Amino acid sequence: MALSFRSPPAVYGCIVAAAFALSALTLGLAGAAVAQSTPVTEEGPPLAAAGPVGGPPGGPPGGPLAFRIEGGGYYQSGTDLKDSPGSFSVSRGYISVGGEYRWDFRNAAGLSFGTGFTDYDFNNATGLSDGDPWSRIEDYRLSVPVRFRLGETTQAIVIPTVRWEAEEDANLDDGRTYGAIAGVAWRLNETLTIGPGIGVFSRLRGGTQVFPILIIDWSITDRLSLSTGRGLGASEGPGLTLDYRIADDWTLGLAGRYENREFRLDDKGVAPGGIGRDRVYPVVATAVWSPNPLVRLSAFAGVEFGGTLSLLDQEGTVLQDSDYDAAPIFGGTFTFRF
Numbered sequence: 001m002a003l004s005f006r007s008p009p010a011v012y013g014c015i016v017a018a019a020f021a022l023s024a025l026t027l028g029l030a031g032a033a034v035a036q037s038t039p040v041t042e043e044g045p046p047l048a049a050a051g052p053v054g055g056p057p058g059g060p061p062g063g064p065l066a067f068r069i070e071g072g073g074y075y076q077s078g079t080d081l082k083d084s085p086g087s088f089s090v091s092r093g094y095i096s097v098g099g100e101y102r103w104d105f106r107n108a109a110g111l112s113f114g115t116g117f118t119d120y121d122f123n124n125a126t127g128l129s130d131g132d133p134w135s136r137i138e139d140y141r142l143s144v145p146v147r148f149r150l151g152e153t154t155q156a157i158v159i160p161t162v163r164w165e166a167e168e169d170a171n172l173d174d175g176r177t178y179g180a181i182a183g184v185a186w187r188l189n190e191t192l193t194i195g196p197g198i199g200v201f202s203r204l205r206g207g208t209q210v211f212p213i214l215i216i217d218w219s220i221t222d223r224l225s226l227s228t229g230r231g232l233g234a235s236e237g238p239g240l241t242l243d244y245r246i247a248d249d250w251t252l253g254l255a256g257r258y259e260n261r262e263f264r265l266d267d268k269g270v271a272p273g274g275i276g277r278d279r280v281y282p283v284v285a286t287a288v289w290s291p292n293p294l295v296r297l298s299a300f301a302g303v304e305f306g307g308t309l310s311l312l313d314q315e316g317t318v319l320q321d322s323d324y325d326a327a328p329i330f331g332g333t334f335t336f337r338f
Contacts, residue, residue: 064102067338071095074331076304083322084127088309092118092331094139106149115140118261128320129269133311134276137263138172139165153187161201165263167276174273175264177202183215191219204262204275205316211258214240229257241286253286255300273314280307282329294337301330 073093080087094116102108118137125131141164147157159181166175183197197213218226223246229239239257246252258281265274284302303326310321 065099066102067097067099068335069095069097070333070335072298072331072333074300074329076327076329078121078123079307079325079327081125081127081309081322081324084125084320086123086125086127086131088120088122088125088324090118090120092116096141098143100145106155107147109146110144112143112145113141114143125322127322128309128311129271133269133271133309133320134167134263134265136168137165137276138168139163139263140172150184154184155187155193156182156184157197158182163201165261167263167266169266169268170264170273172264175204177204177262179209181213183213185215185217193217203316204264205312205314207316209260216240229255243286243288249289249291251286251288251290253288254283255286256281256283271311271313271319274319275312275314275316277310277312278307279310280304284329296335297332298334299330299332301328303327304329 071094073091075092076090078087078089094114096112096114098110098112100108100110116139118139120134120137122128122132122135125133141161143159143161145157145159147155150156160178161180162176162178164172164176166172179199179201181197181199183195185193185195187193193216195215197215199209199211199213201209203209213228215228216226217228220226223244225243225245227241227243229241239255241253241255243251243253258279260277260279262275262277265271265276267273282302282304284300286298286300288296288298290296305326307324307327308321309324311319313319
């Protein structure tokens with residue numbers, strides 16, 4: 001992989017520049033697009049994003065091809081480690097591009113590629129390695145989402161994914177994992193689509209990680225909805241989002257999820273070629289502005305609870321770990337569709 005984020009200011013600058021350029025282009029095209037197409041649902045709930053399970057026949061408006069670019073970043077402010085001295089903070093940025101071919105509202109296949117960085121800034125964390133167990137983590141992922149109709153009110157989705165997550169001086173191939181998310185949902189009525197899902201992924205330390213997913217898209221009222229939550233970039237794990245639409249183009253929400261990241265370390269320190277792990281439960285308030293179906297800008301702020309950092313050797317044996325205090329987090333995302 002030749003692409004490498006080694007200068008956070010440059011990356012943030014590129015993200016902001018891309019956001020402004022794409023915003024101008026997309027807002028310029030929005031009038032014609034809105035006149036010719038139905039609204040595109042945000043991609044939180046995988047099956048809800050596919051359109052109504054009992055949607056109209058024929059191809060989607062605007063043609064069978066659709067493209068998307070999205071990105072964002074967040075900052076976790078400094079927080080103390082509970083089981084050892086020291087503290088740390090985290091900053092992250094990511095960007096992804098994707099395309100999809102839609103035979104109709106309920107059958108489609110796509111391709112998505114994303115890349116990002118996560119910077120850990122440790123301060124005298126002597127209980128983990130030499131006080132600086134890892135620094136910059138680079139990640140890349142390639143996904144092939146496929147959704148298809150199983151019946152008049154039943155929809156399925158499968159998302160095979162390959163991920164690479166490693167410290168910047170480590171061998172990226174040593175940080176490769178793979179797996180898939182799959183689920184089935186039933187449209188019970190005009191306001192509720194629900195069903196089970198499962199995620200199955202390999203682990204860097206061997207074995208398999210399996211986690212359940214609730215697929216839900218529930219319009220509780222005309223303004224209030226509950227749906228399967230989203231992560232930020234390289235995040236994994238299930239979550240839920242409660243949204244309240246205060247205006248046609250503004251939505252406020254509350255989102256929570258479980259995050260579990262593992263990444264390959266470089267050949268330095270007390271665990272050469274080992275594994276770093278960060279597990280946490282973020283809960284955030286969100287504000288989303290979507291002036292048309294092609295543009296979505298959001299900001300969020302909240303707290304991460306129940307966090308644990310772990311340092312493992314190559315075989316996956318935990319050498320050192322520490323819980324950490326609740327940490328404030330804030331950031332933003334953008335999505336543009338074409």
